[in-house]
């Protein structure tokens with residue numbers, strides 16, 4: 001998958017008076033370039049309105065880019081949308097591609113015909129997907145009677161019946177309970193290992209990314225802000241996870257090794273913040289050894305917070321660079337400004353690419 005300076009500009013007309021309309025342009029995707037290799041599983045995240053859906057719609061051929069070059073499985077999505085449809089699968093967590101009133105199996109039969117999947121391949125894929133996604137008891141149930149988790153598994157199977165080499169997943173675990181989420185994630189991991197399916201995953205749940213993707217891309221205002229491992233993103237944003245600890249009884253705030261610290265206490269429950277780029281294991285082991293532990297869970301920071309912190313961090317670095325440049329020019333020394341810039345660059349590149 002390759003994007004080279006891809007743009008998408010929407011013309012928006014807004015009513016501003018009785019007969020007046022104002023024309024405005026929205027640059028939903030702005031000179032976006034990245035490539036994803038065959039078999040990679042990449043998280044594609046960003047705040048609301050960042051341009052994620054617009055990117056995916058261009059990658060499927062639903063939308064035509066306003067500029068730049070785009071290839072998926074070697075195909076130009078705009079020119080050969082139908083040929084591309086046989087090579088890609090798409091799952092939109094919030095909408096179903098299944099026929100609402102038909103039993104699940106009937107939807108699959110329709111897709112068998114629509115995609116002209118050879119009979120033997122259809123049967124082999126259906127058997128495998130039904131087994132892996134545990135759909136056996138649901139095949140005769142109308143889609144509208146399925147729970148959200150069951151419907152999601154049904155949709156994922158539908159997207160994979162024709163053996164696509166690229167899969168776009170838009171919020172595949174949204175609204176699912178913990179068990180259903182685990183099932184979907186386990187399946188995706190297995191699919192990727194077994195078939196080397198390339199996966200582009202859009203999600204607001206950072207645990208999806210943590211458990212599935214070795215690489216994450218952050219987009220905001222249509223631009224690529226970060227490309228690298230999730231831990232690097234946490235480091236770049238200095239984000240924190242929260243360990244929620246339930247103890248047998250009320251005790252004074254837990255004495256945690258810095259930078260971990262208690263941020264809230266409510267009866268026997270305590271909340272500890274710790275750096276998201278670090279493992280929770282040493283902290284958990286220490287608490288388990290020293291306190292009457294009953295239960296605990298780890299909460300991920302939300303994407304908006306991570307990105308907001310990343311901006312703040314970058315603004316801070318820019319201020320530092322500017323201050324260093326001013327100091328240097330006041331002292332008549334040009335190299336100090338260059339050093340400040342290089343230091344922050346080296347730090348960014350060590351973990352991933354913070355794109356400016």
Ligand SMILES: Nc1ncnc2c1ncn2[C@@H]1O[C@H](COP(=O)(O)OP(=O)(O)OP(=O)(O)O)[C@@H](O)[C@H]1O
Nearest residue numbers: 010012026028046047048049050051052053054055
């Ligand atoms: N058809 C359209 N016409 C005009 N503007 C659009 C259209 N589709 C998207 N936009 C605008 O483009 C920008 C990016 O939208 P997009 O849906 O790609 O964001 P997103 O990252 O998928 O957001 P979300 O997480 O909320 O789904 C937004 O400002 C949106 O209002």
